[in-house]
Amino acid sequence: MKISQAIYAGSCTRVERKPSRKLPEFAFIGRSNVGKSSLINMLCNHKKLALTSQTPGKTKLINHFLINDSWYLVDLPGYGFAKLPDSDRKAIREVINDYICNSEEMVMLFVLVDSRHPMQKIDLDFISDLGERGVPFAIIFTKGDKLGPVALEARVQENCNTLLESWEDLPPVFVSSAVSGKGREEILDYIGNVLNTL
Numbered sequence: 001m002k003i004s005q006a007i008y009a010g011s012c013t014r015v016e017r018k019p020s021r022k023l024p025e026f027a028f029i030g031r032s033n034v035g036k037s038s039l040i041n042m043l044c045n046h047k048k049l050a051l052t053s054q055t056p057g058k059t060k061l062i063n064h065f066l067i068n069d070s071w072y073l074v075d076l077p078g079y080g081f082a083k084l085p086d087s088d089r090k091a092i093r094e095v096i097n098d099y100i101c102n103s104e105e106m107v108m109l110f111v112l113v114d115s116r117h118p119m120q121k122i123d124l125d126f127i128s129d130l131g132e133r134g135v136p137f138a139i140i141f142t143k144g145d146k147l148g149p150v151a152l153e154a155r156v157q158e159n160c161n162t163l164l165e166s167w168e169d170l171p172p173v174f175v176s177s178a179v180s181g182k183g184r185e186e187i188l189d190y191i192g193n194v195l196n197t198l
């Protein structure tokens with residue numbers, strides 16, 4: 001899968017306000033600051049398509065990017081940012097839940113997890129909710145440039161084992177780096193294959 005065109009297509013907080021063209025959507029979710037917006041930019045080869053920040057909580061809206069005039073990448077706000085007031089955290093959680101439960105065009109949700117750390121309870125709870133709702137998802141371990149290859153492999157393996165404690169089979173698993181471009185081809189090829197099955 002090659003991305004030849006990536007265009008910002010709008011931001012919203014409610015699914016009924018998303019872009020009106022009905023096209024397949026691939027969405028990115030994960031804890032605040034895990035690297036969702038950076039990964040979207042890396043996939044699109046476009047440094048400033050999705051806004052990124054060192055401060056967690058940058059993305060507060062659902063952002064749609066139209067790819068090759070035929071499908072969307074969707075940048076979602078991060079969950080679990082401890083420093084936000086409760087009311088803001090709740091509002092963001094509602095934005096996320098509304099999108100995940102009601103966006104009929106979402107074909108796949110990529111759940112991003114920081115490759116440096118063990119799986120956190122908030123990620124495991126989120127993934128378990130997806131399972132209960134039957135939402136198709138894949139996992140991307142991000143910031144793969146921050147660990148050496150041996151430590152990275154060990155962490156990914158450990159996190160997969162943690163997942164296997166509650167899941168019979170692993171979902172598709174990728175490792176990415178927005179810095180080196182690692183994972184770009186694999187993720188795009190996977191999206192291409194899913195699009196071919198629709």
Ligand code: GTP
Pocket residue numbers: 031032033034035036037038039051052053054055056057058059060077078079142143144145146176177178179
């Ligand atoms: P919110 O929108 O706040 O939820 O964050 P986000 O998940 O969109 O994260 P964002 O892409 O804004 O990245 C957060 C920080 O991590 C930024 O300082 C990025 O430069 C950095 N970052 C993201 N991906 C990578 C990566 O693969 N490698 C390294 N080294 N840094 C990364």
Ligand code: MG
Pocket residue numbers: 036037038051052058059075076
């Ligand atoms: Mg973001």
